[in-house]
Amino acid sequence: MIGLITGLFGWRPAIAPVNLSAPVYSQETIERGRTLAAAGDCFVCHTAPGGARGTGGRAMETPFGTVFTTNLTPDAGTGLGSWSFSAFQRAMREGLSRDGKHLYPAFPYTAFAKTSDDDLQALYAYLMSQPAVRAETPKAQMRFPFNLRPLMAGWNALHLDAQPYQADRTQSIEWNRGAYLVQGLGHCGACHTPRDATGAEKTGGAFLSGAMIDGWEAPALTTVSKAAVPWDADAFYRYLRHGHSPRHGSAGGPMSEVVGELQALPDEDIRAMATYLASFNAPSPAPAELDAVARQAVARAAQSQSTLLGPAQRMFETACAACHHDGDGPTVLGLNRPLALSSKLSSDRPDNLIRTILEGVREPATREIGFMQGFGDVLSDTQIAELATYLRARYAPQAPAWTDLPSHVARVRQKPGH
Template identity: 50%
Template sequence: PTAALALTTWSAIAPIARPDPSVFSAATIERGRLLAAVGDCAVCHVGPDALGLAGGRGLHTPFGTVVATNITPDVATGIGTWSYPAFERAMRQGGSRDGHNLYPAHPYTSFTKATDADLQALYAFVMAEPAVTHVPPPTALAAPFDNRVLMRLWNGLFLRQGTLTPDPARSQAWNRGRYLVEGLGHCSACHSPRNALGAEKGGAAHLAGGTVDGWDAPALMALSTAPVPWTAEALYTYLSTGHDAHHGVAAGPMAAVVTELAALPDADRRAMADYVASLGTPNLASEAATARAEALLSRAAVEPLDASALGQRLYNGACAQCHEPTGPTLFGVRPALALNTGVHADRPDNLTRVILEGITEPAHSALGAMPGFATTYSDAQVSALLRYIRARFAPEAAPWARVEASVARVRATLVPSGMVGAAPPVPPP
């Protein structure tokens, strides 16, 4: 298929009676369940009060808020009347059953790489799920992006259809990892920057880091700014547990992703890690990573000469018991701030968000939760704490600029949940 096919004007596909789940084998439905976990369907399409895939979560974009739809097999408010061809068109071409265009917040630009067998299994799983009657609020984008007809032109420019062809020069595990990461896993949807029209940048910018729902998704592997280089083993541990001793704890959307990945066979998580690791420095020895981590932890034990007195007091009072390089582990794990990517990032927004929001839903309960301090600390106090953490745990990095602006920007986006009604994030300066 060529990009020109994406310019096609679609007609409606006739509705069908909801398929009886008994027509699908248990093995097919189970395969679809695992594929839904790879695609993190529940992360975006979760319904109110966690009702299945009933939709309603708002994804905030520079163009407005895109609301996840109800994809349960409810015949009135979900996709219970969708045939497989209608489902396949939505997954591969971004066209709804009734013929209107979907927005690429639904990552069909990645899903198009999935095989026929996997899409059929995913369809079986969705149709076998409980039907939930729920009508989410409509998507609300600013003009002219609220005109879905424009998406036909967008598809012509940016949609490249076709499944992935295995690389015969690579191992079966590497090809499996590539398929999961680049296809249904749609890692690039968060971890790649986007152009002015909201399309992922390719080439050297692929997986070079992006922004999603107010979080900075870091660059992967070769372009990563993590203080300790990632290894395949570290990635596997992180994807399996939500924590790696040399990198920290999964937070924000990534915590939910790790929770979903727990359903996968161990071999799939390892394949994903091996593929992503192949994008970076080859054959990085774990001994080198350990030596780098030890050097950073040793340096972090020294108080910076120009440390903020207020920041130091706040850190000692609220953070040290869980984050000092040495000491007893009180709750779950003891993340080392000197090894944390957010502490070494170019801007403080992720760390600001964690301090204000906390991590109330860790990827696994064994990690322990972190309280948020949004109602405890003022903007000035959070700013002082951020400056102290940066100066002590990333002393080789330049001090963050516009810290107060980061705190105000992040605080303005805080909401109890991701359901619609949340204030959209303030664009960064």
């Protein structure tokens, strides 16, 4: 009977607190843990704007309410200071806090569960080697019934596979390494895979097929991608390594933080992820053919330009063209990749374009990418809608015009991205 009740209410035991004394991990393990923490963006989520690194308190909005990230520093009272490795391992695999409380999947433990024990040890070693900082985590503000954490037991029963990654023997070692990182610590699906009504990532063909996250569109990375030039392994590699690649746009919004963290990973890991991602796309033509597709996209934009004279075109010439031309003028700032190659222009959704115009590019992923001011204060919703209509017609003439742009601009402006 007790078993039944505790089972029903999702009760899980606490793991006894421990007193951590002298560090027992080698410098090498700690260093490996640092790289793994970067792969998992631990310190992106677990740092509040302006807050001390890793002390948590960053608010995460979900459709079910707001949850705050926790203090990952080894402070005994408010952080992981009294967590044994088993408690940490259980949190990463099963989404349970040390005291047995269920955690919300805004913490991507459904992905982190794929991580090997060895890597979890290294992560733990690294976290425990950081300076302890006292910082209380604000209480989650979830709506009823989602404020009842034990309900997550039922959700986990449906959606959590707590087994570490199992290699696919039919694929290469490199592909498997990429799958391990993309599905596991990289939690790429947390942003790039659409979710169902319960907040679980859809499976099968929906994996990495594109989704909205924090007001940004995380585009499809598979055959359903709307990119002007098909993605291949080399382009994925360059984008993840440098935040941009010659045949595509640059990484902005939340993806710039991801790319920033990926800088810590060795080249082999980035290449492995690229190899894995490429396998979700059609076998790519030779690089020379892809370059030809890119040149055609730029040429198409130049042709459509001549048919689009009017106020929006003048606005573009005045406000944007000094920095954005198609390789036919001096590069004032940054890369100045032709806009015809950016998924922000060719996507079904105008969100990333509108957000970039409103908010600019304030924290470029890497140094080659330039800074751009936001135009939210100087352009009205109507002007931005006109500009977006023009940009779509000029740079993605192959795609249908976006409809309802004024209301999209108002919607995007209302909810700032992070």
